[in-house]
Amino acid sequence: SFDMLGEGARTMADADRYHAAYATAIEAIAAEADGDALPERPGISVKLSALHPRYEALQHDRVMRELVPRLLELARMARERELGFTVDAEEADRLEISLGVIGRVAADPSLAGWEGFGLAVQAYQKRAPAVVDWIVELAERLNRRFMVRLVKGAYWDTEIKRAQERGLDDYPVFTRKSATDLCYLACVRRLLAARRRIYPQFATHNALxxxxxxxxxxxxxxxxxxxxxxxxxxxxxxxxxxxxxxLPCRIYAPVGGHRDLLAYLVRRLLENGANSSFVSVVRDRSVPIDRLLVRPARLIGDAKRARHPKIPLPRDLYMPERRNSAGIEFGERRSLERLLAGARRPLPMERPARPLVDGEELPGRAREVRSPADRGLVVGVVEEASENAVDAAMCAADAGFVHWSRTAADARAAALERAADLLEERRARFVGLIAVEAGRTLVDGVAEVREAVDFLRYYAARARRLFGERQRMPGPTGEENLYGWRGRGVFVCISPWNFPLAIFTGQVAAALAAGNAVVAKPAEQTPLVALEMVRLLHEAGIPAGALHCLPGDGTIGAALVAHPRCAGVAFTGSTETAWRINRALA
Structure with a gap:
């Protein structure tokens, strides 16, 4: 079986090149093939990610429309030449869309009666037994027989790190090698029991x-x-x-140029060089046979030991200091549908977004906020602050600073953590608002909400550490020296349009955690997201006197920075504006 290396097309030109390479390889293999009939004939493995540059769950309709015909064309070529044709397994987040493509191609009438079509199943995925059941049911429904290559899986490190980085509820793969081996055997039993509909192909180098x-x-x-x-x-x-x-043993041979082969080699070295790998341990003559040949069920013992004790769940990655922000697996259809349902709330927003000073809305100059992705879509109305509101906000913040700076660091941190929890509960709402007001994609919107949540929890944890108990310093006998941190006063937070929630929240959270009062001036393009977040922070327990928000253009920002009660500025934007702020503060 020949594996044409080169996966993950980035452009349609890449996909065209890989498609042509697969077609050429099918011709070449057929020309040299021996064996009278399947399964004795050779075969080829195909990666779906090589055939389309947007092979991802959020592009489901486009993938079905454009990728299915490409895969079907190659499958027909393999059928005409009586070759095996295996759709290779890829990352866990592509499993559902992969099965959708495979099911659509397998059901095409032009492939009826052909027993060379199949797929690879990765036993380290927790859904592997369900995938085996799915392919058996598909074979029964189509009155077909499929080839199924059962492997243990080659992207373990990537799957673990992706789940952590994405903040998933759990890992899609087993964290212990013995659990993977046990799942492999569970799949073996299913495949052997279904040999009327499945031709099992067991890929392994483990003698046991x-x-x-x-x-x-x-x-x-x-x-x-x-x-x-x-x-x-x-x-x-x-x-x-x-x-x-x-017994027949098929050789799985990678084919490709040096650049593609090198990445493949590194992956195999990681896989087979691991301490838990049979291939690695079997070469160590100091390891006794009875320790080498231990059944996976015995290694695990019971269900409580199925997880690796040193690999925390993604949400616990930063514990005990703070909880990781929760993400979403876009490849899991139900999770995606729940997100989309929550993000599609009616627009425009019910009420105008007005300046907030001491929790009270102030009138201002009204204008429509339109989506940059669709200028005909009115997202809402904002009433921008006047310069008269600047003094009111700064004086109110200065008064609010007195109380907030004397609030215990633990209480300030707790309010920020409540805000993080509320933001996660309302994730879909904020993702939808970010999409229409800032023109950001769903993936970017989820990432931005998560970044904002992480900022809130991170600064809450730092507040407890830095602003809690003061540290005793060494000094002469009879003298007490204590070292501690305190807020400076009123901070002006000026944030950009391209990260309307994450940077806005990060600036505000850092200043509040330190005991400062805040007057926030969001980007004039994205005031709605900012004001929604300010209301959430107030709801979480941040006093109205400690957090104020003035939507407006650059003249409002300049007036805030120049105000005599300004004790500091958090700014993200152009270098030119930063120099102006620097000169004003000097």
Whole structure:
């Protein structure tokens, strides 16, 4: 079986090139193929990510419209030449869309009766047994027989890190190798039981796994095969053929240029060089046989030990200091539908967004806020602050600073943490507002909400550490020296339009955590997101006197910076404006 390396097309030109390479390879393999019929004939593996540059869940309709015909064309070529054709497995977030593509192609009438079509199943994915059940049910429904290559999985490090970075509820893969091995055997049983509809192909270099498969399969029905990587497992399968029944073993051979092959080689080194890898441990002569050949169920012991004790859940990554922000798996259809349902609330917003001073709305000059993605869409109305409101806000903030700066650091932190929890509860609402007001994508919107949540929890944790108990300093006998931090006064926070929630929240949260009062001036393009966040912070327990918001243009920002009660500025924007702020503060 030939694996054409090169995955993850970034442009349609890349996808065209990979599609042509697959077609050329099918012709070349067929020209040199031996064997009378399947499954003795050779085959080819195809990666869906190589055939489309936007092979992702959020592009579902486009993928079905454009990728399915491409894959079907290659499958028809393989069928005409009586070759095996396997759709390779990829990352867990693409599993559902992969099965959608595979199901659509497999059901095409032009492939009826062909037993060369199949897919790879990764046993380290927790959904692997369900995938096996799905393909068996598909075969029954279509009255077909499919090839299924069962592998343990080659992207473990990536899957773990992605789940952590995305803040998922759990990992899509097992965190212990023994759990993967146990799942592999569960899938083996399912595949062997379905041999009327499935031709099982067991890819493994683990001697214990091979022996277990042979025992489970029995001696009467040998309608299955093993697979090994080119350059690996020769001794193992030679021993199998010399000491038992002669079973077919297909060689899985990667094909590609140096650049593609190098990435593949690194991945295989990581996989097979791990301490938990049978291939790595079997070469160590100091490891006794009885320790090497331990069944996975015995290694795990019970369900409480199925997880790796040193790999925390994604949400606990930064514990005990703070909880990680919660993300969403866009590849999981139900999660995506819930997000979209919450983000599609009626527009425009019900009431105008007005300047907030001491929790009271002030009148201002009204204007419509239109979406940059669709200028005909009115997102809402904002009433921009006048310069007269600047003095009112700064004086109110100065008065509010007295109380807020004397509030215990733990209480300030608790309010920020409540805001983080509220923001996660209303994630869909903010993602939808960010999309229409700032023109950001759903992926960017979710990432921005998560960044804002992380800012709130991070600064809450830092407030407890830096502004809690003062530290005793060394000094002469009879003298007490205490070292501590305190707020400076009123901070002006000026944020940009391109991160209307994350940077806005980060600036405000840092200043509030330190005990400062804040007058926020959001970007004039994105005032609605900012004012929505200010209301949420007030709801979470930030006093109205400690946090004020003045929407407006640059003249409002300049007036705030120049005000005599301004004790500091947090600014993200152009270098030119930063120099002006610097000169004003000097």
């Amino acid at each position: 796994t091979v022996a277990t498969i042979m025992e489970l399969a029995g001696s009467g029905n040998r309608d299955y095969e093993f697979q090994r990587l080119h350059g690996m497992g020769e001794a193992l399968y030679q021993a199998v053929s010399e000491n038992g029944p002669r």
